[in-house]
Amino acid sequence: MTALLEARHVTKVFGGGRFAKAPGTVALDDFSFRVDAEPPTITAIVGESGSGKTTLARLLLGLAAPTSGEVLYRGQDVQRLSGDERRRFLRDVQVIFQDPYEVYNPFYKVDHVLETPIKKFRLAPSREKARQLMEETLNAVGLRPDETLGRHPHQLSGGQRQRIMVARALLLQPRLIIADEPVSMVDASLRATILESLRQLHLKFGISILYITHDLTTAYQISQNILVMYRGEVAEVGDVDLVVKQPRHPYTQLLVQSIPKADPNHPWHGHEIPVDPSAPVAAVTHGCKFADRCPYVMDISRQQRPPLFRTDERRAAACFLYKESPQLEGTDLEQVMAVPLVPGV
Amino acid sequence: MSSPSHHPITLTPSHPVTLPPRHTHHVLEVRDLVVHYHTTRGAVQAVNGVSFDIREGERLGLVGESGSGKSTIALALLRLIRPPGRIESGEMLLEGVDLLSLYEEEMRRVRLAKIALVAQGAMNSLNPVLRVKEQIRDGLKDHGIQLSPRALADRVAELLNSVGLRRDVANMFPHELSGGMKQRVCIAIAISLRPKLIIADEPTSALDVVVQRQVMDTLLAVQEDLGASIILIGHDMGLMAQVVDRVGIMYAGNLAEVSPVSDLFRAPLHPYSNLLIASLPSLEEKGAFQGIPGLPPSLLNRPTGCAFRTRCPHAMEHCAVVTPHLREVEPERRVSCHLYENEWSRESA
Ligand SMILES: Nc1ncnc2c1ncn2[C@@H]1O[C@H](COP(=O)(O)OP(=O)(O)OP(=O)(O)O)[C@@H](O)[C@H]1O
Ligand SMILES: Nc1ncnc2c1ncn2[C@@H]1O[C@H](COP(=O)(O)OP(=O)(O)OP(=O)(O)O)[C@@H](O)[C@H]1O
Ligand code: SF4
Ligand SMILES: [Mg+2]
Ligand SMILES: [Mg+2]
Numbered sequence: 001m002t003a004l005l006e007a008r009h010v011t012k013v014f015g016g017g018r019f020a021k022a023p024g025t026v027a028l029d030d031f032s033f034r035v036d037a038e039p040p041t042i043t044a045i046v047g048e049s050g051s052g053k054t055t056l057a058r059l060l061l062g063l064a065a066p067t068s069g070e071v072l073y074r075g076q077d078v079q080r081l082s083g084d085e086r087r088r089f090l091r092d093v094q095v096i097f098q099d100p101y102e103v104y105n106p107f108y109k110v111d112h113v114l115e116t117p118i119k120k121f122r123l124a125p126s127r128e129k130a131r132q133l134m135e136e137t138l139n140a141v142g143l144r145p146d147e148t149l150g151r152h153p154h155q156l157s158g159g160q161r162q163r164i165m166v167a168r169a170l171l172l173q174p175r176l177i178i179a180d181e182p183v184s185m186v187d188a189s190l191r192a193t194i195l196e197s198l199r200q201l202h203l204k205f206g207i208s209i210l211y212i213t214h215d216l217t218t219a220y221q222i223s224q225n226i227l228v229m230y231r232g233e234v235a236e237v238g239d240v241d242l243v244v245k246q247p248r249h250p251y252t253q254l255l256v257q258s259i260p261k262a263d264p265n266h267p268w269h270g271h272e273i274p275v276d277p278s279a280p281v282a283a284v285t286h287g288c289k290f291a292d293r294c295p296y297v298m299d300i301s302r303q304q305r306p307p308l309f310r311t312d313e314r315r316a317a318a319c320f321l322y323k324e325s326p327q328l329e330g331t332d333l334e335q336v337m338a339v340p341l342v343p344g345v
Numbered sequence: 346m347s348s349p350s351h352h353p354i355t356l357t358p359s360h361p362v363t364l365p366p367r368h369t370h371h372v373l374e375v376r377d378l379v380v381h382y383h384t385t386r387g388a389v390q391a392v393n394g395v396s397f398d399i400r401e402g403e404r405l406g407l408v409g410e411s412g413s414g415k416s417t418i419a420l421a422l423l424r425l426i427r428p429p430g431r432i433e434s435g436e437m438l439l440e441g442v443d444l445l446s447l448y449e450e451e452m453r454r455v456r457l458a459k460i461a462l463v464a465q466g467a468m469n470s471l472n473p474v475l476r477v478k479e480q481i482r483d484g485l486k487d488h489g490i491q492l493s494p495r496a497l498a499d500r501v502a503e504l505l506n507s508v509g510l511r512r513d514v515a516n517m518f519p520h521e522l523s524g525g526m527k528q529r530v531c532i533a534i535a536i537s538l539r540p541k542l543i544i545a546d547e548p549t550s551a552l553d554v555v556v557q558r559q560v561m562d563t564l565l566a567v568q569e570d571l572g573a574s575i576i577l578i579g580h581d582m583g584l585m586a587q588v589v590d591r592v593g594i595m596y597a598g599n600l601a602e603v604s605p606v607s608d609l610f611r612a613p614l615h616p617y618s619n620l621l622i623a624s625l626p627s628l629e630e631k632g633a634f635q636g637i638p639g640l641p642p643s644l645l646n647r648p649t650g651c652a653f654r655t656r657c658p659h660a661m662e663h664c665a666v667v668t669p670h671l672r673e674v675e676p677e678r679r680v681s682c683h684l685y686e687n688e689w690s691r692e693s694a
Binding site for chain 2: 046047048049050139142143144146147150151155156157159160163181184185186187188189190191192193194195196214216217218220221222241244245254255258259260261262263264265266268
C-alpha cells in the first residue's frame with residue numbers, strides 16, 4: 001500500500017559543504033518513517049532539543065528539501081507535486097508549528113490566519129457561515145472570539161497565539177496533522193483540553209497525528225506509538241506503553257527519569273555523567289552517538305553504529321545492550337508500531 | 346556612571362524616595378498592581394490589583410492560566426510595558442524604593458543591575474548577527490560599563506563558565522547553538538551585573554527534560570551564588586514542585602492563591618488551584634486526562650464577583666455579586682475565595 005506520507009533514507013545536513021570552514025550539522029541521518037492513510041494513528045516524536053524533530057516536520061511538509069533521500073506524498077515527491085496534487089497535499093497535511101511567533105505576519109490580524117483557509121478551500125458558503133465556523137473553532141481551543149478576532153498577533157499571550165494555530169488545523173480537518181510542540185506554552189488544563197480535542201478529531205474523523213513534543217507525559221496519554229530521537233536518528237521506537245514504562249535505550253531511560261514529578265516530596269532524578277554542553281555535535285562519525293554519555297558504554301559501541309534491535313514484538317531500540325534480539329531495518333518501523341485504537345473509518 | 350567592576354550599581358534615586366528601606370527582608374513588594382492594554386475595543390484588564398512579595402534568596406513560582414497576566418507582571422516589574430499597555434496604578438518596591446517613582450534614566454540602571462529578566466521566548470530573540478560575546482558586551486555597555494578587550498574577554502569567559510559553557514562559545518553566532526545553549530547564554534546575559542532579582546519567564550519550556558534539568562541547575566546555582574531571589578514563571582507544575590519555595594497561582598489577572606509549594610500540592614485551597622492540579626496528566630494512569638470545562642472570563646468586560654465562578658464547582662449565589670480578595674487564611678497561605686471567608690456578609694455591607 002502507498003503511504004500517505006513517507007520519508008525514505010532521508011539525510012539533512014545544514015551548513016558544511018565544500019567551501020565551508022566548519023563541518024555541517026547532520027540534523028537527520030538516514031532516517032525513514034511513514035504514515036499510512038489507513039488506519040489512522042497517533043505517533044509521538046520526542047527527543048533531545050536539536051535532535052531533528054522540527055527538521056523532520058519541515059521535510060515532511062515539503063518546506064525543506066533533504067540533502068539525500070526522498071519524501072513522498074502518496075508516492076510522489078513532495079518537492080515536485082503537480083498543481084492539483086499540491087492542492088490536495090496542502091489540504092491533506094496540516095501543521096501546527098512550534099514557534100507561533102515566527103509564523104504570523106505581524107501586519108495581518110488574527111482573522112486572516114483563519115479566513116484564508118476558509119476561502120481557499122471553500123469551507124463556508126457565506127460570510128456569516130465563515131464567521132460562525134471561525135467562532136466555533138476558536139471556542140474549541142478555549143479562546144473567546146470577541147477577544148481574539150480583530151487583534152494583531154502581538155496583542156495575544158504566547159499560549160493564545162499557539163492556540164490560533166491549533167484552531168487553524170482543526171478548521172481544515174485534514175488526513176494528517178503534524179503538531180510540533182502545539183501546547184508547550186499553555187497551562188495544564190488547556191493542554192489537556194487541546195490535546196483531547198485533537199484526539200477527538202482522530203477518533204471521529206480518522207485523522208492521523210504526529211505529535212512532536214518534549215512532554216513525555218502527554219505523549220504517553222494521547223499516542224499509541226512513540227519514536228525517540230537522538231541526534232538525527234531513532235534511539236527507540238514502538239508501543240508507547242512499553243517505551244515509556246520500561247524504556248530500553250539508555251537515552252530513553254535518562255529522559256524518563258528526568259521528568260520532574262508534580263510532587264515536592266518526590267526527588268528529581270536524572271542526574272547523569274556531566275557532559276560538556278558545548279561539545280561539538282557533528283563529531284561522531286562512527287559508533288553510537290550516545291556513547292559519550294552512556295553509563296553502559298561497551299567497546300563495540302565506540303566502533304559501530306548500533307542498528308535497531310527488536311527487543312519486543314512492538315518495540316525496537318538502537319543499542320548494543322540488546323544485540324541478542326533480532327535486528328529491525330530502519331525502513332520497517334511500522335512493524336513495531338502498536339495496533340491502532342480505531343479501525344479505518 | 347561607569348564602573349569597571351561587576352559589583353552591583355547602587356540605586357540612588359535623585360528625588361524624594363531616599364527613605365530608609367522599609368522591610369529589608371523583602372527584596373520586592375508589589376502592591377495592588379494594575380496593568381491595562383488599551384485597545385480599540387476597550388481596556389484589557391490584564392493585571393487587576395496583584396499584590397505579593399518576595400524574600401531574600403526566595404524562589405517564587407508564578408503559574409496559572411494562559412493569558413492570565415504572568416508575562417505582563419514580569420514586564421511591568423521592569424517597566425517594559427509598551428503602549429497600548431500601561432501600568433495604571435500600584436506600587437513596586439524594590440528594596441524599599443518604588444520603581445514607579447524612578448526616572449526612566451534611573452530605571453534603566455535598575456534593569457540588569459538589580460532586576461534581570463529572561464523573557465518568554467528569549468532564546469529566539471538573541472540578535473542573529475551578533476556573536477555571543479558581542480551580545481554580552483552590549484548588555485554591559487548599556488549600563489555604562491566599558492571594559493578593555495582583555496577585561497571583556499575575561500568577563501565573558503567567566504560568565505559563560507558560570508552557566509556551564511566553554512570559553513569559545515563567545516565567538517559563536519546564535520544559529521550555531523542548540524536551544525539549551527542559547528538559553529544558557531540568555532541566563533549569562535541576565536546575571537552579568539549580579540542582580541538581586543532574576544525573573545525567568547518560561548526559561549525551559551522549549552527544551553527537553555534532560556536539558557531542562559541542566560539549565561535549571563545552572564540557573565539555581567547562579568541564583569544561590571549571587572544570593573539573588575527568583576521569580577520563575579511557567580506552566581510546568583512538575584518543575585514548580587521540584588524547584589520553587591512558594592507558588593502564586595494566577596487566574597484572569599489576579600492571584601487566586603499564594604502558598605508554600607508543599608502545602609499547595611498537598612491541599613490546594615482555591616478551587617482553581619485544585620482543578621489545575623487535578624488536570625495534570627500522570628504516567629501512572631492513562632485516560633485520566635481532562636481540562637477544566639469552560640472559558641476564562643472576558644478581560645474587556647470583567648464580570649462582577651469572582652472571576653472563576655462560571656467554572657467553579659463550589660460557586661455560591663454570593664460569588665456572582667461580591668469580588669473575593671486575597672487574604673491570609675492560614676499561616677503563610679493566602680487565597681481569594683469566598684469559601685474561606687466566614688465574615689463575608691460584613692465585608693460586602
Ligand atoms: N536552518 C538551519 N540552519 C542551520 N542549522 C539548522 C537549521 N535548522 C536546524 N538546524 C540544526 O539542525 C539540528 C536539528 O534541529 P531541529 O530544529 O530539527 O531540532 P528539534 O529536534 O526540533 O529541536 P527542539 O526540540 O529544540 O525544537 C540542530 O542542531 C539545529 O541547530
Ligand atoms: N499588546 C497587547 N494588547 C492587548 N492585549 C494584550 C497585549 N499583550 C497582552 N495582552 C493580553 O493581556 C493578557 C495577559 O497576557 P500575558 O502575556 O501577560 O499572559 P500570560 O499569563 O503570560 O500568558 P501565557 O501563559 O500564555 O504566556 C492576555 O489576555 C493578552 O491577550
Ligand atoms: S469565590 Fe465562589 S466562585 Fe470563586 S472560587 Fe470561591 S467558591 Fe468558587
Ligand atoms: Mg523543534
Ligand atoms: Mg506569558
